[in-house]
Amino acid sequence: MKGYIGKILIVDLTTGIFEEQKVEDEVYENLLSGVGLGAYTLYKNIPKGADPLGPDNMLGFVSGLLTGTGSVMTGRWMVVCKSPLTGGWGDSNCGGTFSPAIKQCGYDGIFFKGISVFPVYLYVDNRGAELRDASYLWGKDAVETEDILEKENWNNKKPAIAVIGTSSEKKSLISGICNDRGRIAARSGVGAVMGSKRLKAVVLAGSKPIKCHDPKTVKKYSKEFSKKIKKTNMPQIMTGRMLPLMGKALTIPKNIIPIDGIVSASMMKKWGTGFGNTMGMYNGDDPIKNWAGSVVDYDKSYYNNVNPDKVLKREYKKYHCYSCVIGCGGVCDIKGIGNGEFTHTHKPEYETVNAFGALLMNKDLESIFYINELLNRAGMDSISAGNTIAYAIECYENGLITKDDTDGLELTWGNAEAIVELVKRMIARQGFGDVLADGVKVAVKKIGEETSKYAMHAGGQEPGMHDPRMDPALGVHYSADPTPGRHTVGAFGYYNYMHLWTKVSWVPKLKLSTPKKVEFEASDRNGIITMANSCIKQILDGSGGCLFAMISGVHNWKIFEWLNAATGWDKTPDEYMIIGKRMQTLRQMFNIREGINPIDFKIKDRIAGRPPLKEGPLKGKTLPIEGMIQKHWEHFGWNPETGVPTEETIEELGLDELLNN
């Protein structure tokens, strides 16, 4: 009764053999569950040098330690594997209802190895697990497949289903794994790994109870947080039109005055992540025109079209992931859009709107709704797809590719019709779409090295839609994390909202006097902050927590207190941060073992401000990226020059002993 189950299931798809394994308490005490449990299992079981799309790679679906314990906003599940996109550690996380379902089947994680001869899906309920033929589902999209499997497998309990769409079947390296008809674990190319195993879906219908040490205390904190969220609302008079200016105003105190992160919940409740569609225009957060433009290019006549109020006009109900008290998601009516084949879609996230809006100079919101549903059904990552199309457009605009290469598509900035068509061709791997279907790094190899200057990525992973020239910590996390290109790991802004200094003894508190320029320094202060960001993110990914809860602040959303109450441990926040450091170090060790040179993950020069932009809010900004990465690694106890964890650090964290047991 410690919140976790203490058991995993390993399914060999080649032989059809199932193996239930007990996991010792010390694994959870050292690495939590979720990504920590995943990293432990994969490090021990994947042979060095395994082909990411071959039988030796393992694919794990792991739940969070806090999922199902009565804590709120802790319902995220994680996929872990060796990434075919970066060649190193891969993980991706997602909301919906799948996380508790894993534990209700009696496991903290379900892992797959081998490759099935024909398409299969795994079915698990209280009685056990079985592999079933999925040949009749192969070729169907993620939503269709989920509809069919839900109908066929809804006996006592409505099953939770993780499924791949058609792009993962075709092993697109920018494909993910979907659940709840539009939530997607999209990053690291996890969908391609599932497709390579011919595993079409995982259907979970267990109803076993999830028990924890002290449910009463867990619930006490849940109630406190829920009350705060209920009271936190955006004033009625605040409309989407005010967001660009509000974004600009908020940036001024962002790094000099601590802001209570609970305010972010009011925006999430009203618009979902879509408030970012326009809020980042004048502060420079929203990347524009393949990271080379600014609001001077994507001006009011453009960005007014993606005003989140316009998105809300189509939203007919809110959507909550399991255990979420904010409810940033929504379902939108899209009848009459595109070819008219879809009736509704999950509300497009900010990342999707920006990747297919400002990044491509596209102002056609209807096309973005349509693309959102196309990608959700195909299971393709909208961040990567948007970045890849931005690269192709810039190549076209500069004459490096022509209509002959694009099969007749006029790939100019903002040509919504051509963008939609290209998305379809990428999903189908048809013609020029096939060239782009594996992301920018592969596309450069196919089109030519001379196009590399337009390919924005970090170690093969296309970056999220937040600009490091506005918040340099993002640049460090994009570059120095074992899973590069992630906007969800940390930022100076997140650090401000999280108020970690109220719990953790060694992190710096923001002071009123902190001058803004300190952000752009390769200093120890910044190295400690980015290191702390990474540690808390790992704790989050071990617990199943949602980033948007984390951003509301650890003084509001009490992750440390929940972990102690759920497990019965008596750890301090400082001790939990060491767990985060251990998880991060283990993921980095995985990369080193696979031959990754960590500095190769450094974000492309353009995104670091080399050369700096000539106009707009980020005019003249350049990051001392190498120095900041070095400070980040140094504070992890890794070699600051190479990013390799030192033997002393590995020993100090007890990882050598843990992995050899």
Next chain:
Amino acid sequence: MEKKKPIINYKECMACGICVQACPFSCIDFVKINVNKDKKAYPELINNGRCTGCGICSKECPVEAIELR
């Protein structure tokens, strides 16, 4: 004696769905829309006949918004 059934207090309910997932017979689902004029889909007992009155939903609710009556 008639079995007790879950009654949801929508003033307290956060629509987090923990009850929906916890119910072993999927008797509760997000079907009550817009009850607080907020576009939220709130949970409601949909399968009265299958509800055994086990109380798991009430026990699991993080804000104690479900009462068995």
